[in-house]
Amino acid sequence: MLRTFLAVYRAGSLTGAAPSLGLSQPTVTAQVRTLEDELGRQLFVRGARGVTPTPAADELAARIAPHIDALSSVTVGDDPFASPVHLAGPAELTTLRVLPALAGLVASGLRLRVTFGLADDLLAGLAQRRFDLVVSTIRPRGRGFAATPLTDEEFVLVGPRGFTGDPRTAPLVAYAEDLPIIRRYWRSVLGVRPPAGPAVVVPDLRGVLACVLAGFGVSVLPRYLCAAELASGSLVALLEPEEPPINTLFVVTRTEPCRAGPAAVRDALLADAARW
Structure with missing residues (x-):
């Protein structure tokens, strides 16, 4: 009790x-x-x-x-993976960067349970002990969290191969109706607000990438997500500002002593993130 x-x-x-x-x-x-x-x-x-x-x-x-x-x-006892580790984070980064970084631990016996979601919801789940650690797109507030910078994601304005129009008037493909990533890019790089509404909304940045590749319009994506398409030329960077917008991501645990399993996951992510 x-x-x-x-x-x-x-x-x-x-x-x-x-x-x-x-x-x-x-x-x-x-x-x-x-x-x-x-x-x-x-x-x-x-x-x-x-x-x-x-x-x-x-x-x-x-x-x-x-x-x-x-x-x-x-x-x-001596088994750090006696209990499953519950990890949560954004779907795209977790899929492309976080999970591959944990392959060695899984091979060593780590049992992993993964949840995708938005940062505020996942941090609330961490506080409620539904998760052991969270990869967060925002720095958490409150004394109950221990947050360590993990990596910076750079945002790039992209269009399909052969795009020659004005990105400020092109159809927008967005992650959400309120244009959270696009709005920030437009204001910091172009100095104006984006158009009132997107042409297409897909609640997954991988879906946004697919739509841009198919010629639906332009969008703003993390560079890590579209690096291969930019290198192949199937996607083009429409602007190359001297100081592109970036966002810092954090690996977050509770401030209480961390179990060996979650601590091993955290340390593996911090070590692997140096090459991201």
């Missing part, structure tokens, strides 16, 4: 703690209530968005956390 209590305390949610414990949410709730009955003290105040620890919970967590964490490390 103490391990369950600590997981709920750290996750800030009964539901969020359940996956890391391998328990159902009702079981977690029952164990917390049993512990409260045994101690004769309320540990959490239930709310619509989770639970808030009481001063009694703060005191208990401070007393037991070092011992529970030490016991967990003994339970795992």
Whole structure:
């Protein structure tokens, strides 16, 4: 029950703690209530968005956390991959860069579970202990995260082979309706806002790339994603600014001691990212 209590305390949610414990949410709730009955003290105040620890919970967590964490490390033993590592990140970078970097660990016994999504959602999942580490396109806020810069992605304005028009008036192929990447490029490089709406919206940058190659229009893509097409000439860079827009990506864990498996994944990514 103490391990369950600590997981709920750290996750800030009964539901969020359940996956890391391998328990159902009702079981977690029952164990917390049993512990409260045994101690004769309320540990959490239930709310619509989770639970808030009481001063009694703060005191208990401070007393037991070092011992529970030490016991967990003994339970795992010498096998750093005894439990699956839950990794989350953007679909495109995770597929093309992150997963290939982990091939050696998988060959050594790493069991990996991968989730794709947007940064805000994935960081919320990390806080709720649904993930062990997240590759994030934004620097997380809050003291509960430990973020290490992983790599910089450079953005390039691209069009299909033979494109000769004005990219400022060409049809736009976008990742989302509000043109998140295109809008930034237009403002920083062209000094104007992009047109009101895209011609095509595909919620995956690999799909955006396919549409541009097929001649749908122009778009802004991370250079790593389209480097082969640029080299072959099937895609052309329409501008080459002296200072192209870039975005820093981070590998993020919780600030609590990191298990050996997630730590090995983090270290492998940081080592491999030097060549990205």
